[in-house]
Amino acid sequence: MKFKSTRGNSPELTASEAILQGLAPDGGLYVPKIFPQIDWKSWNDSKSYSEIASDVISPFFENDPLQKEIPAICKSAFNFPVVLKNIQDEFSILELFHGPTAAFKDFGARFLSECMVRLNQSEKKLLILVATSGDTGGAVAAAFHKKPNTQVGILFPKGKVSARQEKQLTCWGDNIASFSVNGVFDDCQKLVKASFESDQFKSQYNLTSANSINLGRLLPQTVYYFFASVLYFSRTGKKPVFIIPSGNVGNASGAFWALKMGAPIEKIVLAVNSNKPIPDYFETGVWKPMPSVATLANAMDVGNPSNMERLLNLYPELNELKLVSDSLSVPDSKIEQMIMETYRSFGEIICPHTAVAEWVRRKYYHDQPSIIVSTAHPAKFETIVEHLIEMTIPIPQNLSDLLNKPSIFKEIGPELTQISF
Numbered sequence: 001m002k003f004k005s006t007r008g009n010s011p012e013l014t015a016s017e018a019i020l021q022g023l024a025p026d027g028g029l030y031v032p033k034i035f036p037q038i039d040w041k042s043w044n045d046s047k048s049y050s051e052i053a054s055d056v057i058s059p060f061f062e063n064d065p066l067q068k069e070i071p072a073i074c075k076s077a078f079n080f081p082v083v084l085k086n087i088q089d090e091f092s093i094l095e096l097f098h099g100p101t102a103a104f105k106d107f108g109a110r111f112l113s114e115c116m117v118r119l120n121q122s123e124k125k126l127l128i129l130v131a132t133s134g135d136t137g138g139a140v141a142a143a144f145h146k147k148p149n150t151q152v153g154i155l156f157p158k159g160k161v162s163a164r165q166e167k168q169l170t171c172w173g174d175n176i177a178s179f180s181v182n183g184v185f186d187d188c189q190k191l192v193k194a195s196f197e198s199d200q201f202k203s204q205y206n207l208t209s210a211n212s213i214n215l216g217r218l219l220p221q222t223v224y225y226f227f228a229s230v231l232y233f234s235r236t237g238k239k240p241v242f243i244i245p246s247g248n249v250g251n252a253s254g255a256f257w258a259l260k261m262g263a264p265i266e267k268i269v270l271a272v273n274s275n276k277p278i279p280d281y282f283e284t285g286v287w288k289p290m291p292s293v294a295t296l297a298n299a300m301d302v303g304n305p306s307n308m309e310r311l312l313n314l315y316p317e318l319n320e321l322k323l324v325s326d327s328l329s330v331p332d333s334k335i336e337q338m339i340m341e342t343y344r345s346f347g348e349i350i351c352p353h354t355a356v357a358e359w360v361r362r363k364y365y366h367d368q369p370s371i372i373v374s375t376a377h378p379a380k381f382e383t384i385v386e387h388l389i390e391m392t393i394p395i396p397q398n399l400s401d402l403l404n405k406p407s408i409f410k411e412i413g414p415e416l417t418q419i420s421f
């Protein structure tokens with residue numbers, strides 16, 4: 001099984017090679033040459049999530065050095081619950097926040113780390129540098145914590161992340177070094193880029209990145225769409241519409257790939273905040289990225305979604321895309337309203353990102369079989385949610401474990417010379 005670049009100007013690679021490479025040399029993103037068809041109808045109730053994961057992911061690793069390891073990788077990576085909660089007869093919520101850092105980024109980060117650690121057989125340590133202002137840094141830190149022969153550097157802009165977010169970026173120690181950078185997010189990103197060109201780093205480490213375009217983060221995000229759609233289909237006899245809170249479109253790309261692999265999915269709806277190049281594209285057929293604007297659903301504040309290139313590659317014609325998909329934008333006022341109403345109607349406390357999807361469901365899909373995707377635990381966004389529902393959100397065990405650890409980090413200026421381990 002081989003992967004090609006969306007720009008068509010790079011050699012085809014196996015999954016492992018594409019995972020280590022990250023971005024293709026022509027600047028494109030790796031996508032499968034063909035989509036294997038998954039025989040989900042033969043699954044029975046006793047199949048565990050990690051066994052489903054192995055069935056879905058293994059075909060991508062045919063004739064790959066990791067082929068035989070995929071079942072063990074899935075077992076280690078997906079060792080937390082994935083919950084499909086039925087709210088009404090034909091309305092369910094897919095909760096993807098039961099991993100160690102309470103957001104769906106744990107799926108991609110944990111699978112990536114299990115693959116990379118097995119692939120790095122060299123004497124040199126693997127060095128993973130991440131610039132972060134949200135959930136990715138915490139998930140990557142958690143996934144690589146105490147892994148052998150690996151060093152992680154987390155760079156976040158000082159004073160620009162919430163107290164609980166900062167805790168998740170700085171509570172690790174051991175092989176995870178956290179840097180509070182005097183600057184903005186762009187300065188952190190520039191440092192990561194500069195490190196890839198630094199002779200000192202290159203001679204000492206095998207440098208790699210863990211950002212959201214990495215194939216190793218995308219493949220595991222196909223699995224929960226199989227898991228949820230098959231479970232839903234066997235319960236209701238109907239294919240669900242998935243409504244997905246979207247930013248860089250990595251999560252939703254998993255759904256499109258699952259659809260191509262034969263999962264029983266009716267439609268994929270990209271729910272976005274006030275950053276709306278995607279709904280505009282659905283309306284006008286013109287792809288026009290924009291500068292990002294700040295919203296309450298800040299993990300989705302993306303004006304130029306990196307994985308859109310994968311989606312446009314999969315559906316070059318807008319008409320084809322529209323047959324299976326739609327996209328709608330939701331302003332902050334509706335996010336707040338949905339957090340309140342969802343608690344009042346169903347007793348469910350949802351995060352601001354999930355609220356974006358719920359508003360789209362209520363307005364456009366309330367009479368269709370549907371699943372909204374819940375991307376983070378609301379306790380991660382307590383400063384937004386608690387005053388709306390007028391109560392303190394109980395903190396789940398996974399999150400309180402992290403919040404109770406001491407913080408360790410170095411404060412640095414935005415210069416490469418200040419990064420050391």
Ligand SMILES: *Cc1c(COP(=O)(O)O)cnc(C)c1O
Pocket residue numbers: 103104105134135136212245246247248249250251252299300353375376
């Ligand atoms: C990253 C993130 C998103 C957006 O996911 P994409 O894959 O970037 O579209 C939505 N919600 C939360 C909580 C996130 O952390």
